[in-house]
Amino acid sequence: MRRARFGIIAVLALAAAAAAAVGATTAAGKGSAAAPIIIGAAIDTSGQMSPFNNPALTAAQLEVAKINAAGGVNGRKLKIVTCNTQNSKPDVSTSCASSLISKGAAIGWVTCDVDFATPAVLTFLNKGLLTIAPCIGTDQMGPKRFGKKGKLAFSFGNVAQDEGAAMAEYAYKVKKWKTAVTVTDNVIVYFKNVVQAFTKRFTELGGSIAGSESFTSGDKTIQNVVSRVNQKKADVIVTSDGFADWPTEVAGIRSLGNNTPIMNSWAGDGTFWYPKDPKVSNYYYVTYASIFGDDPSAPVKTLIAKMKAKHQAPATGGFLPGAAAIDGIVAAIKRAGGSTNGAKLAGVMEKFKNVPTVSGSVSFSPTLHSVFGRTYRVMQVNDSKPKYVGQIKASSPASLN
Numbered sequence: 001m002r003r004a005r006f007g008i009i010a011v012l013a014l015a016a017a018a019a020a021a022v023g024a025t026t027a028a029g030k031g032s033a034a035a036p037i038i039i040g041a042a043i044d045t046s047g048q049m050s051p052f053n054n055p056a057l058t059a060a061q062l063e064v065a066k067i068n069a070a071g072g073v074n075g076r077k078l079k080i081v082t083c084n085t086q087n088s089k090p091d092v093s094t095s096c097a098s099s100l101i102s103k104g105a106a107i108g109w110v111t112c113d114v115d116f117a118t119p120a121v122l123t124f125l126n127k128g129l130l131t132i133a134p135c136i137g138t139d140q141m142g143p144k145r146f147g148k149k150g151k152l153a154f155s156f157g158n159v160a161q162d163e164g165a166a167m168a169e170y171a172y173k174v175k176k177w178k179t180a181v182t183v184t185d186n187v188i189v190y191f192k193n194v195v196q197a198f199t200k201r202f203t204e205l206g207g208s209i210a211g212s213e214s215f216t217s218g219d220k221t222i223q224n225v226v227s228r229v230n231q232k233k234a235d236v237i238v239t240s241d242g243f244a245d246w247p248t249e250v251a252g253i254r255s256l257g258n259n260t261p262i263m264n265s266w267a268g269d270g271t272f273w274y275p276k277d278p279k280v281s282n283y284y285y286v287t288y289a290s291i292f293g294d295d296p297s298a299p300v301k302t303l304i305a306k307m308k309a310k311h312q313a314p315a316t317g318g319f320l321p322g323a324a325a326i327d328g329i330v331a332a333i334k335r336a337g338g339s340t341n342g343a344k345l346a347g348v349m350e351k352f353k354n355v356p357t358v359s360g361s362v363s364f365s366p367t368l369h370s371v372f373g374r375t376y377r378v379m380q381v382n383d384s385k386p387k388y389v390g391q392i393k394a395s396s397p398a399s400l401n
Helices: 002-034 050-069 090-102 114-126 143-152 160-174 189-205 222-229 246-255 298-309 317-335 342-349
Strands: 037-043 078-084 107-110 130-133 153-158 179-185 208-215 236-240 262-264 283-287 376-382 385-392
Touching (some): 050 298, 078 317, 090 114, 114 130, 160 385
Parallel strands (some): 037 107, 107 130
Antiparallel strands (some): 283 376
């Protein structure tokens, strides 16, 4: 009898232990499911890329807060953890990315220029993480630069082939400009590719290039370029520039009495560069969003208001792809069934076609891992006052192969 009683007690003890184990496992499983999805941002927040990175990061954080307030992604919250690469120092960038991985980053986030971002990109890619840039504007953020591992790398910036094509279609189809002079700043690939894409699409449409000039920011040849541009007759002067020589270029052209329309890419957004004299007029550019109170999208206006409330009013429309990148990450995770596996997410993202984001529809392809298919805002400036005048969506990216 005593032996039987001890046997019953032993069985009950084993059952209780098993139940506890199951309960612990279930709790652990629930804890794992509820753990935040960490996006590790290894970016320059204090150096020359900070004017691009910081607004995009703020917009991303605001979009994360909105998504988390609505329940997160498949029941999991998003969390952005940052590390300052200190003016994109290669060794600091590498250690930043490694530190973020050690803190549980499931997705990498990098600086808005592929050359500066490369050390962090490679660190994330080597660990098999989906790696996102909010606003790199070339096809370099992908397999073209990083080979097989680059299949995990994407940018929510506009690819230059698409942006230049959109500029050309607006110039030729909307403004009816038939001739153009192009000015290329060779300092970065994005600038060069935009002008190349404009030229390709503009001539495909029937336009002609009356002259092509080039320089490299800081090489002290800009005045010579301005002089040559003023000797050429065309319906429009087209460039992609936003660096130190850009104000000199605009002021030089206008000071010589040349009032030909000037068209620029997103690089020429914002008023911070405007020369005091002469005023900026007859100037057009394409961008992600108008920051001047007249953007056609209510969600974009709301996002701008939230940024202003945080005393971080955007200086250009370049803040918007930061929020769009979060929307894209969320869409990829949901389509992957909640997985954060880098290869799975990249496979999904590569098939994006007109996926809705706060910045409008975005698309990727196996060869273009930066956005095409987005609708651009067209801005016109007269008397140094910018205003939204329309939208343009490229029929397709220009082929630069």
